[in-house]
Amino acid sequence: MAPLLAVCAGYFMVILDVTIINVAVPVVGRELDASLTGIQWITDGYTLVFAGFLMTGGALGDRLGNRRVFCCGVGVFTAASAACALAPSAGFLVAARLVEGLGAALIVPGSLALLQEAYPQSAARSRAFGLWGSMAGIAASAGPLLGGLLVSTVGWRWVFLINLPVGAVCLVLTLRYVASSPLRADRALDGPAQCAVVASVALLTAALNEAGRRGWSDPAVLAGLGLAVLAVVAFAVRERLARRPALPLRLLRSRTMSGGAAIGLLFNFGFYGMVFTASLYFQHQRGFSALRTGLALFPAVAMTMFASVLSGRLSRRTGDRPLVVTGMLLGALGLGGWAAAGSDPAYALLVLPMMATGFGTSFALTGSTATVMGAVPPSYAGTASALFNTTRQIGSATGVALGGSLLATSTDYGTGLRVGMAAGALAYLTAAALAWWCVPGGADRSGGR
Structure with a gap:
């Protein structure tokens, strides 16, 4: 149990820092006299470095040892959090956030690889993956609630100071x-x-972040997307010619590996797009405070832990495919129900859709994680974990960017929100179909390796 607590504590910190800062940024901007660009970099700089260096973190873990790199990442992340809390200016805070993102990129790939090493038996590993996955949903959705509570009571610097005891215990x-x-x-x-x-990942993430503010036809957004594609092509050419490639293309040709990564992208697109657009809707359309918004999103959070534990227990009897397909269909039902509820529905009508989405996403995460990690030899565990989490980060950034664009360009919040929820439901349905094709079932655990 101790290895699981250690790994999950590190992962919880990383994901919490993606969302907890959102409610603190207005206060930070006022106290540090930050410009609009500075405020944007406080939030986006962390995500850019985190997503961009995940594959590097995975490769370092496979070469130098996952525990060593994981501990290094926890140390860097914790020290950077202390620097963020003590930041005397906006520029200093942005720099510290970039270092925080680097620490996060070292933590996440090693976390899954360490669980795979610590729990070699399939049933125990599935339960561990389930609890690991639940940390993402809990941390992401609890971030606004915890951030609002800290900012309104002890100040914004505690948004970062809270990482210090967690990091120390994790280490x-x-x-x-x-x-x-x-x-x-x-x-x-x-x-x-x-x-x-x-x-490629940094350019893509930056372009997606800017698309939510500038629009998809903005020259800077289009240039970023084009350069990201060129970087991907350069990577593919390099890996084909390299004598010892960082990510052998034969692994990507496995339908289990590539399909599982694509599923992660799709359900992160749906879930984090929902959390982002719902947060804006509750605050701007309904006038909720940051704290009340966190409470309003709580039904989605409440289901994640239960769903992860349940899926981890069921996977040894059913295999991963039924769980992933069921979870994705529930997610589609949840977001589809929200889209069908009307432009300004009563909050009570949104509780069940949020619960279905949170449950379905977490229920499917265990099986999709096991699918990706089981598709590679142990020597590439860190790289596989990095690929899976990179695609998930891209899915999150895309969901947030599309949701922001829809809210900004629609005639009213209600219409933009409904279109965004419908797009998320379509992503879940696509993931369900993909899971039926690529995720191993009960008897077939090879999944096309």
């Missing part, structure tokens, strides 16, 4: 209870390929 538990990971000196880091990955 102690990891060093004491998590076994050392093997070193693989033969694994090449392939610097040019890593640079191409960092460039």
